[in-house]
Every structure is written in structure tokens, then in C-alpha cells.
Amino acid sequence: MYDKHPWKNKLQDRLSLAEVTSFARELHHDEAHISSLCEILCTSEDERSAYNAAWILFYLSKEDKEIYLLPFYDRIADLAMSPTLRIRRGLILSLLVTMPETDRFRTDLFDFCLTKMTDRKESDSSRSVMIKLAARMCRPFPELRNELTTCLELLSGEMKPSLSAACRNALKEIAGKRKANRTDSVVNRPVPADCMSADIPSEAIRPRKNSYTIRPLEEKDAPEMQELFQSTVLNVNLRDYTQEEVADWASCGNSLAHWVKLLNEHRFTGAFNDKGSLVGFSSMNSTGYLHSMFVHKDWQGRGIATRLLAEVEGIARTYGVTVITTEVSLTARSFFEKKGYKVIKEQKCQANRLRLTNFVMKKFL
Secondary structure (H helix, E strand, C coil), X not given: CCCCCCHHHHCCCCCCHHHHHHHHHHCCCCHHXXXXXXXXXXXXXXXXXXXXXXXXXXXXXXXXXXXXXXXHHHHHHHHHHCCCCCCCHHHHHHHHHHCCCCCCCCHHHHHHHHHHCCCXXXXXXXXXXXXXXXXXXXXXXXXXXXXXXXXXXXXXXXXXXXXXXHHHHHHHHHHHHHHHCCCCCCECCCXXXXXXXXXXXXXXXXXXXXXXXXXXXCHHHHHHHHHHHXXXXXXXXXXXXXXXXXXXXXXXXXXXXXXXHHHHHCEEXXXXXXXXXXXXXXXXXXXXXXXXXXXXXXXXXXCHHHHHHHHHHHHHHHCCCCEEEEEEECCCHHHHHHCCCEEEEEEEEECCCCEEXXXXXXXXX
């Protein structure tokens, strides 16, 4: 076995590109040894062996990847998202890009790419591959393409050639797919959870225009804030709280003076549709406390919460804040976790008459 497959004895060596491609050709239609190489990639504690395994798998033929590598897609995706990954993340993500698409959409992988592509702590090469992978993953799903477009807009200020090229190519691919699907009436797809949305049903959803603008909120916006808050709580949060609980929670916003007071104590940012109606808002104060994040029930899953969160985190940075804290509902917990927030504790918080379950969460900027 070792004579037939010399790559096994050389995984701890520095391999040339010629050796890597040669080993990949030798593995053609060799299910057992391709599986063995995948195990080495996913489990080896030796960094060089895992790195070489990834390179050899990357150069397998399209046929070998489809037949033998695809069953390992989920494990490789988990490896790519691992916070303790010791080899280049971009290499693992590049391997995923070259693999055939699976039937099961990995929402966690897509969200990971959206979050990390705007994280300057990641290498430019990894971020570029994340953009490419996200564009590939969201091709069949108009709502997800909208969310990716929002993240790419946040990157527009970065003019590094690799990121700029990746953004241009992703936008071209998205635009091309939109044009091809412009006559579609319904799309069946898994919808990613947006803020205040625990588990949006995956029934057929009609694509809708996704045009909105962002601006700071003022005292004149208080009535719309009040209406949006109460509508969201009564409709969206009903998925995770009882009717009595959401009614009690919504009643906390009955006083318009309450909203004016909040506007004076926090910097609020709102999203407005093309008709000028408020469809989402969030806030930040000088201590790094994120008080609010609400998105209209009809505008869930369109990237608005992602955009608002980026805006208020930017406000926190202007205050010199390094840690953001917030109190998050059962409904919104998964959204914030995907954006890098960690649960500090579960608690019972006083609404009006009732005490409701929520979570204190924190994120280091």
C-alpha cells in the first residue's frame, strides 16, 4: 500500500505543485484512499499533513470530487468554520468552492461567509474566497442574493485589488442570475433567520423589491418606531412567546413619550423602504449597549438586520467602545450568535406586568 501510494509517506514533507497534482492523479477512482485523505484533513493534528491533504484533494478530478469527496462536504464545511483551524482557511474554502453543490443548504456556512467577509482580522485571500463561495451558494435564492449584496456594499469602501475583484465578480454573477430569473413568480428555498425571526417557514415566498435606505432616526420618527415595535412583537415574537407575553411586552411601547426619551438617550438608525416607511431600526449608546433591533414582519430575511447591526457597531467604534452588550429575545438569539455575539447568561426580564425570558449577550469588537 505504501509503495503504491507514496503520498502517504510524504504528507509531512514540503510538496511541490508537480507532486501534488501527480498524487491527485494517482488517486483517480480510489475511494478508499480518497476517504483516508479526507480523514487526515479533518482529524490530523499535524499541520503539514492536513495542509498537504487539502492540496491533494483540491486537485482531484471533478468526477472524483462528485463521487468520493461529496460525502465529506459537511465535515469539510465544519472544518472551514472552526475557530481553531490551524491551516489556511482560504484553502479549505477553495476546496468547498470546487466541490459539487449538496442538496442540503448549509445556512450556517452561508452566514459564516457573510460575517467573516467583512472581518478585517481574516486574510484578504480568505475573504475573497468567502465572497466567491457565498455567491455560489446563494445563486438559486433571490432573498439570499439580496443579503449578500448588502454585505458586498459594506465592503465597497475597501479598495484592495483582491477584494475589489471578488466583489465585482460576485455582483456580476448575482446580476446575471437575477436577470435569468426575472420572470419567476415563486421561489421555494430555506430562508435564513433574520433578527426577531426564529424560524421563518420555508413555504413558497414571492420575491419582493428590496430597496431601502439607511438614516439616523429623529423625534419625528417616534410614531413609526412605536408602531413597528408593537407590530413586530405581536406578530414575529409570537413564535417564541405566548399571546399573553407578547401583549404585555408590546404594551411597554404604548407611550409615545417613552420613544422620545429613548431617542434622546441612544443613537437610533433606521431602514426606510422606497415609499419612505420605516421597516427596521436599531440603536447604540456611548457605553456600547445595543438597546433595540426590530425589523418589520414583512421585511424579514432581506438583510436589513445585518445592515443595521453593521451601522450601530460602526457607531460603537466611533465612541471608542471595544465591547458591545445587549439583551436579546428568544427569537433573535440565533441571529446575534451568527454575528459573533456570545450568551453571557439567561435571565427573566420585566416587561410590563410579566417577566419574560431573554439573554444577555456580548461581542468584542
